[in-house]
Amino acid sequence: LAAGRASGSTGLVGAQTLERQVLRSGHVRSPGGRSWGGGAWLVGGAAFTLVLASVVIARRLGYLGIGVASLHNALVEPVEILNDGVPIDTVAPNATERLRLPRGSKGGLAWRLLRPGNPAIGEPLEGPLPMLPRRGGRWLAAVGAEVGGQRYFAPLITNGSASDITIEVNPGTAAAVRCNCLVSKGAVRTHIGYYRLYRNSSVAAYNSAHPYIGPHADRPGFSSRVDPQSGVVVLTF
Numbered sequence: 001l002a003a004g005r006a007s008g009s010t011g012l013v014g015a016q017t018l019e020r021q022v023l024r025s026g027h028v029r030s031p032g033g034r035s036w037g038g039g040a041w042l043v044g045g046a047a048f049t050l051v052l053a054s055v056v057i058a059r060r061l062g063y064l065g066i067g068v069a070s071l072h073n074a075l076v077e078p079v080e081i082l083n084d085g086v087p088i089d090t091v092a093p094n095a096t097e098r099l100r101l102p103r104g105s106k107g108g109l110a111w112r113l114l115r116p117g118n119p120a121i122g123e124p125l126e127g128p129l130p131m132l133p134r135r136g137g138r139w140l141a142a143v144g145a146e147v148g149g150q151r152y153f154a155p156l157i158t159n160g161s162a163s164d165i166t167i168e169v170n171p172g173t174a175a176a177v178r179c180n181c182l183v184s185k186g187a188v189r190t191h192i193g194y195y196r197l198y199r200n201s202s203v204a205a206y207n208s209a210h211p212y213i214g215p216h217a218d219r220p221g222f223s224s225r226v227d228p229q230s231g232v233v234v235l236t237f
Contacts, residue, residue: 122193145231164208
């Protein structure tokens with residue numbers, strides 16, 4: 001103790017003061033007595049810089065960060081992602097994309113179906129984009145063929161008949177929709193949009209020479225075959 005008092009001031013030294021003294025001295029002595037010079041500090045600094053750069057790159061690529069979402073679009077048409085009604089991104093059919101979300105946007109996110117055709121055919125389809133719990137720092141979301149408890153289906157039409165045809169979905173019901181589209185003779189798995197699905201849903205095909213008038217071919221009883229995620233069902237006429 002006497003030697004300690006003789007060696008210098010007995011005042012407490014703060015952690016920051018000690019750090020400054022170490023940095024000025026240019027070396028650190030390990031418990032075993034080895035001295036680490038300025039080179040070790042340079043190596044450590046370079047490693048830290050490399051890790052930091054990796055994190056920044058990962059955030060920009062959409063692998064990390066609270067503003068990152070992984071979105072799966074199970075539909076057979078592309079969907080548009082909206083933030084407070086403003087489009088911010090598009091996700092391809094049956095694809096998973098990483099989205100960079102504007103700060104504070106999770107409450108106002110929605111999706112909207114990009115319907116096929118010009119003018120667009122099928123029923124408009126859109127809904128909120130619910131964010132699921134994060135995994136690995138990423139928000140998860142999914143778009144499927146159900147909105148607000150109502151299921152939808154996407155009939156893919158193969159026309160094996162001898163003429164071009166026009167299509168009516170759910171004919172004879174309050175949900176009847178004429179697609180006002182033409183499916184050419186020989187066409188395979190033609191997209192005609194999404195429509196409301198019921199247990200008694202059916203699809204009717206008319207000869208394009210007299211659209212929606214006269215004889216037609218019906219395809220009922222397919223509701224159990226509709227894919228629950230994409231809403232797809234293949235129908236042949």
